[in-house]
Amino acid sequence: MATLSDVARLAEVTAATVSNVLRNPDKVRPETAKRVMRAIRELGYRPNLNARALAEGRSTTLALMLSSIANPFYPEFVLAAERAARRAGYFLMVCNTDDDAEIGRAYLTQIAGTLAEGVLVLNTDIAINELCETAAVGAPIVLSLWEHPGRLPALPCVAVDFAQAGVLAARHLLELGHRDIGMLIGDGCGGLQDARATGFRDVMRDAGLEPDNAAVREIPDTIDAGYAACIDLLARESHLTALFATNDLLAIGALQALATRGHKVPDDVSVIGITDIQLAHQVRPSLSTVAINTEAIAQASIDLLIRLIRDPDVQTPLVVDVPPPVLVRRQSTAARK
Amino acid sequence: MATLSDVARLAEVTAATVSNVLRNPDKVRPETAKRVMRAIRELGYRPNLNARALAEGRSTTLALMLSSIANPFYPEFVLAAERAARRAGYFLMVCNTDDDAEIGRAYLTQIAGTLAEGVLVLNTDIAINELCETAAVGAPIVLSLWEHPGRLPALPCVAVDFAQAGVLAARHLLELGHRDIGMLIGDGCGGLQDARATGFRDVMRDAGLEPDNAAVREIPDTIDAGYAACIDLLARESHLTALFATNDLLAIGALQALATRGHKVPDDVSVIGITDIQLAHQVRPSLSTVAINTEAIAQASIDLLIRLIRDPDVQTPLVVDVPPPVLVRRQSTAARK
Numbered sequence: 250m251a252t253l254s255d256v257a258r259l260a261e262v263t264a265a266t267v268s269n270v271l272r273n274p275d276k277v278r279p280e281t282a283k284r285v286m287r288a289i290r291e292l293g294y295r296p297n298l299n300a301r302a303l304a305e306g307r308s309t310t311l312a313l314m315l316s317s318i319a320n321p322f323y324p325e326f327v328l329a330a331e332r333a334a335r336r337a338g339y340f341l342m343v344c345n346t347d348d349d350a351e352i353g354r355a356y357l358t359q360i361a362g363t364l365a366e367g368v369l370v371l372n373t374d375i376a377i378n379e380l381c382e383t384a385a386v387g388a389p390i391v392l393s394l395w396e397h398p399g400r401l402p403a404l405p406c407v408a409v410d411f412a413q414a415g416v417l418a419a420r421h422l423l424e425l426g427h428r429d430i431g432m433l434i435g436d437g438c439g440g441l442q443d444a445r446a447t448g449f450r451d452v453m454r455d456a457g458l459e460p461d462n463a464a465v466r467e468i469p470d471t472i473d474a475g476y477a478a479c480i481d482l483l484a485r486e487s488h489l490t491a492l493f494a495t496n497d498l499l500a501i502g503a504l505q506a507l508a509t510r511g512h513k514v515p516d517d518v519s520v521i522g523i524t525d526i527q528l529a530h531q532v533r534p535s536l537s538t539v540a541i542n543t544e545a546i547a548q549a550s551i552d553l554l555i556r557l558i559r560d561p562d563v564q565t566p567l568v569v570d571v572p573p574p575v576l577v578r579r580q581s582t583a584a585r586k
Numbered sequence: 587m588a589t590l591s592d593v594a595r596l597a598e599v600t601a602a603t604v605s606n607v608l609r610n611p612d613k614v615r616p617e618t619a620k621r622v623m624r625a626i627r628e629l630g631y632r633p634n635l636n637a638r639a640l641a642e643g644r645s646t647t648l649a650l651m652l653s654s655i656a657n658p659f660y661p662e663f664v665l666a667a668e669r670a671a672r673r674a675g676y677f678l679m680v681c682n683t684d685d686d687a688e689i690g691r692a693y694l695t696q697i698a699g700t701l702a703e704g705v706l707v708l709n710t711d712i713a714i715n716e717l718c719e720t721a722a723v724g725a726p727i728v729l730s731l732w733e734h735p736g737r738l739p740a741l742p743c744v745a746v747d748f749a750q751a752g753v754l755a756a757r758h759l760l761e762l763g764h765r766d767i768g769m770l771i772g773d774g775c776g777g778l779q780d781a782r783a784t785g786f787r788d789v790m791r792d793a794g795l796e797p798d799n800a801a802v803r804e805i806p807d808t809i810d811a812g813y814a815a816c817i818d819l820l821a822r823e824s825h826l827t828a829l830f831a832t833n834d835l836l837a838i839g840a841l842q843a844l845a846t847r848g849h850k851v852p853d854d855v856s857v858i859g860i861t862d863i864q865l866a867h868q869v870r871p872s873l874s875t876v877a878i879n880t881e882a883i884a885q886a887s888i889d890l891l892i893r894l895i896r897d898p899d900v901q902t903p904l905v906v907d908v909p910p911p912v913l914v915r916r917q918s919t920a921a922r923k
Contacts, residue, residue: 270783271692271695271696274692286688286691289695290691290716290719293719294695309696310696310701312679313799318661318664318665318668318680319661319662319665319864321658321661322654324658324660324661325656327655327680327682328655328656328682328684330711331655331682331684332684335684335689340681340692340693340696340697340830341680341681341682342680342681342697342701343655343664343679343681343682343841344677344679344680345664345665345668345677345678345680347665347668347669347672349613351623352672354623354627355611357675358608358626358631359608359646359647360677360679363677364647364701379627382627382630452651472865472868473868476868501868502868504870505869505870508870509870511737527656527809528809528865530588531809531810531813531838531842532838532842532869533842533845580612
């Protein structure tokens with residue numbers, strides 16, 4: 250079985266360079282890296298991570314645990330997180346809990362501190378105290394996409410000001426003259442998106458408008474659910490001139506429902522979402538939304554996790570702030586007729 | 587540090603039951619599993635997978651390597667594969683190579699035979715002979731979504747008859763009376779989707795139609811690329827009454843381009859794709875497509891990988907067939923006017 254030194258000898262570099270090629274490829278000149286990779290392949294060398302992790306008490310793998318890979322937002326987050334991890338010399342493996350807290354627990358037991366040196370957990374159904382127990386005995390855990398900056402968990406987290414996203418959506422619709430606004434509130438993996446809805450309602454109330462409960466639907470976080478809820482709203486609440494959805498999937502479902510029922514967007518009804526997933530600019534009409542900065546959030550989450558791995562004595566709870574949400578005006582919103 | 591026996595004692599079950607709860611939860615009654623999970627949490631027990639994998643020479647984790655998590659098809663495949671793995675008592679971790687063969691190699695070196703007991707590789711840029719080298723020294727590798735049933739690799743694989751998908755799309759458009767048909771051919775992670783295009787062209791030629799090269803675009807596998815190519819086609823080839831895309835993303839991009847340019851689908855132009863991703867039924871007009879059975883392919887891929895893990899002496903190359911593609915008629919195709 251070839252060793253790291255064998256590889257170094259064949260590639261005519263130091264062992265540290267071989268290590269760098271494997272862990273911090275950015276630090277190595279491309280030609281050198283190529284020579285090292287050739288030597289690695291020629292010798293069939295494989296860093297035995299199990300043995301090495303046990304010997305060194307560390308691995309080079311991070312885990313990202315998410316609840317629903319089928320929700321198009323998460324693959325976008327995964328891509329950004331994987332790139333951020335790679336830049337720091339870490340691998341990222343992704344575990345999909347399929348919206349099942351029990352599976353999440355099993356993954357945590359399986360990976361935290363053994364397969365992965367640290368775990369990034371996105372909006373989860375697992376209770377915070379259970380995550381704390383895992384963090385206490387195993388590897389660092391960072392919660393990302395935390396929805397409630399005003400109510401912090403006992404774990405390090407990256408908080409996103411989703412209430413502010415709701416505020417921006419409400420201001421935009423009010424400025425366009427809308428008063429009769431329906432709400433689609435997502436009930437997703439991280440629970441009901443009530444911070445977003447509260448931010449929206451607060452602005453409405455400040456403008457003297459009491460939200461109409463008959464025009465509010467709390468629904469699962471999917472395009473299909475947004476579609477069905479909007480079809481239902483259109484049948485019962487024909488006075489609405491705008492729809493606010495707490496995320497883009499619901500808003501895109503609403504766009505499709507409006508098209509199906511022959512309503513023009515934005516002439517008859519304006520629609521706005523939150524997040525700015527790729528699809529938001531790809532659908533027609535393109536979707537106005539409040540963008541959270543997915544790349545910055547992913548980068549900050551990976552940075553925080555690595556910081557905790559490198560220095561376990563860092564004081565917790567830690568909260569990392571990310572850039573505030575930003576309104577993105579596209580074709581789906583216009584002035585009330 | 588608590589042991590498996592400690593957990594068994596506290597939960598008043600056998601050690602085998604604790605193992606089952608961790609590996610084959612389906613085999614354990616829910617109440618028992620609950621009691622065991624409670625004991626595991628109470629004792630802070632964590633099966634040290636590194637140690638156990640070294641001791642037993644096995645782990646319980648499979649890896650799925652894919653090149654572009656941003657392509658919406660892959661998350662759908664991941665979900666199906668993760669469920670199939672879980673049913674068999676395995677964890678599945680996902681590695682995104684970000685369309686970079688070098689990263690794919692690094693992941694293989696990092697995970698095959700160490701972190702993961704077997705690796706499922708989806709359409710990859712890594713050369714087959716490199717994968718073979720890895721398979722020879724490390725864990726079993728299964729190629730899935732192999733596009734060329736007539737030209738098999740030296741590795742076990744799950745082949746999908748994509749040529750037949752092209753055949754079905756062509757027959758559908760011909761039956762609807764279309765003769766002037768543009769082609770959007772995806773150049774994705776698994777290379778140019780030429781099997782699909784060839785199947786399509788063969789049917790056209792049998793009908794006495796020579797494909798018009800001016801109306802063919804080879805483009806990256808994204809909605810945005812499909813959109814741009816279709817805008818360009820509309821400007822140059824105004825006689826087209828139908829578009830065939832080798833995958834749904836390109837077709838969805840084409841739908842958006844047609845809407846942007848004021849062409850009605852299917853009245854002015856029919857559009858058909860291949861795959862049947864979730865978005866295909868969610869866009870408006872909904873997309874006619876040729877469905878490959880993603881769930882069956884994922885299940886067959888996981889089954890084959892586990893079979894090779896359990897019996898390394900199985901004769902290779904192995905090819906597993908999956909259900910043939912099926913035409914799904916929706917709103918985006920209609921008779922030529």
